[in-house]
Amino acid sequence: MSLLSVKCKLVPDASTAEKLSRTVNQFANACNYALQVAHRDSVWNKFALQRAVYRELRERFGLTANLAVRVIARVGKRKGKKAKSFKPNSVDYDQRILSVNIEAETVSLSTVDGRVKIPMHIGEYQRQLLRTAKSIQGGVLVRKKGSWHIYLWCEHDDPPVINPNGFLGVDLGIVNIATDSDGEVYSGKHLNSVRHRYRRLRQKLQKKGTQSAKRLLKKISGKEHRFASHVNHRVSKCIVAKAQRTGRGIALEDLRGIRERVRLRKPQRATLHSWAFHDLAQKIRYKAERAGVPLVFVDPRNTSRECPACGHTERANRPTQALFRCVVCGYSGLADHFAAVNIGRRAAVIQPNAGAWNAAHGYHATCKPRTSVRGR
Known part of the structure; x- marks a missing residue:
């Protein structure tokens, strides 16, 4: 249930x-x-x-x-x-x-x-x-x-859970909201531009401090959150539908505590703290449960630094944010795509004990009644 x-x-x-x-x-x-x-x-x-x-x-x-x-x-x-x-x-x-x-x-x-x-x-x-x-x-x-x-x-009633034929790995990010192991990219360019626009507007209104500015701040409050929620609903629906259509499970990184672990310069902190990865993961989670698609969370360490061809792991494999180039075998491509491939492979390895692993890390099969449904 x-x-x-x-x-x-x-x-x-x-x-x-x-x-x-x-x-x-x-x-x-x-x-x-x-x-x-x-x-x-x-x-x-x-x-x-x-x-x-x-x-x-x-x-x-x-x-x-x-x-x-x-x-x-x-x-x-x-x-x-x-x-x-x-x-x-x-x-x-x-x-x-x-x-x-x-x-x-x-x-x-x-x-x-x-x-x-x-x-x-x-x-x-x-x-x-x-x-x-x-x-x-x-x-x-x-x-x-x-x-x-x-x-x-x-x-x-919970639908019968499919026996997955592999896993669709999904790498969550800021520049790209999500990238799956098939190479499909869900760009975050529009969402990030909206966030930046609202951030600049809030800064201007807060600096002005007049009554009319405060009224406008109150009026626009929640708009950014609703837009981000709409984007996450759309992306999560596409990911779950693809996994269901191809008979695969879904693999995500366990990103809890990432805001405390990551050290960034001050201009980048606002972007990190506005990253709605938890909201997207929860939307994927309850949609997957309703579709009978298995969902596995894997250890996120070095998923973006490990070469999917030879397995070599090194920071130098990421010369830029977007590019992956293995310093040993020379295999190169989109970094987010390779990370998603590694996530999917890790899920396939832990699949026999996925239920025990998820329970040990605080993930349970039953979704808590906190996710609202509004025509999604």
């Missing part, structure tokens, strides 16, 4: 929106109160924390029984993390306090002012996912910039 989070826009009237706002605010206040108690008394066990704060959550904040339990569950996840307060922007729901009518396009939610029924917009792709789901496990109500959305957690 896997969970997929399907995002739908809500269209509440003024009265219902006010009820939702009060619920979001009280939910956040209750979370902050429970968090204070948890830190003060070092109580993180679900049942112990419930005994300590449940009655207060019901009486002081006016939450229903199930909303109070959702507060305790959310706060319990903060164990070992910094005491950062919760913001009033979302509420967690389970099956008992959320129900969906797909045909009528409505969702029923529990609030501090009773149960409300809210119209919502469902696209054709979202409708298909909701209809084919075995069940809806719950969801998250989100308020953002005056708009309301519901993220519904849909439980789906």
Whole structure:
């Protein structure tokens, strides 16, 4: 079984929106109160924390029984993390306090002012996912910039995983978003130009500092992120479709912690920190799971310095960012392509133990319900 989070826009009237706002605010206040108690008394066990704060959550904040339990569950996840307060922007729901009518396009939610029924917009792709789901496990109500959305957690049967005939290696990068072992390049030129344009615009507006500049900064916030997410959706769909069509698995590098490991000059740091490799990897991951395509993460060390012809590994094999030329055998070509070939070969070697390797490195077969689907 896997969970997929399907995002739908809500269209509440003024009265219902006010009820939702009060619920979001009280939910956040209750979370902050429970968090204070948890830190003060070092109580993180679900049942112990419930005994300590449940009655207060019901009486002081006016939450229903199930909303109070959702507060305790959310706060319990903060164990070992910094005491950062919760913001009033979302509420967690389970099956008992959320129900969906797909045909009528409505969702029923529990609030501090009773149960409300809210119209919502469902696209054709979202409708298909909701209809084919075995069940809806719950969801998250989100308020953002005056708009309301519901993220519904849909439980789906995992498709049969294919027995791969080799692996499609994929090298993720900044100049080229991705390059596969077949030699296909997904250029990042347009995305990087958009990022640079927004970065320059933000710098100018922040330097100006007027009220109109601040309004414009607020207006353009999120545009760059949405554009990058759209590009990553498009690239991930192409990669997964190719692997499925050719009966291969997908191999990616395990790039976690790369921002801390890499040392760059100051002008290059902004480019590195805006590199959305994790987002692209997660999109490839959940799309591959839904298509039954095996996904393997491999050790990234020296994938771009190893010669795919003779195996010689040396820094001098990369005379430039784009070019690979082996100093021993003279084999040369596009560096990203050769890196992708090496990634695919490493995946083929660890394939028999891929499940154990991925589990040991924190990768699991079931995708967490955090990836939204909007017509992808």
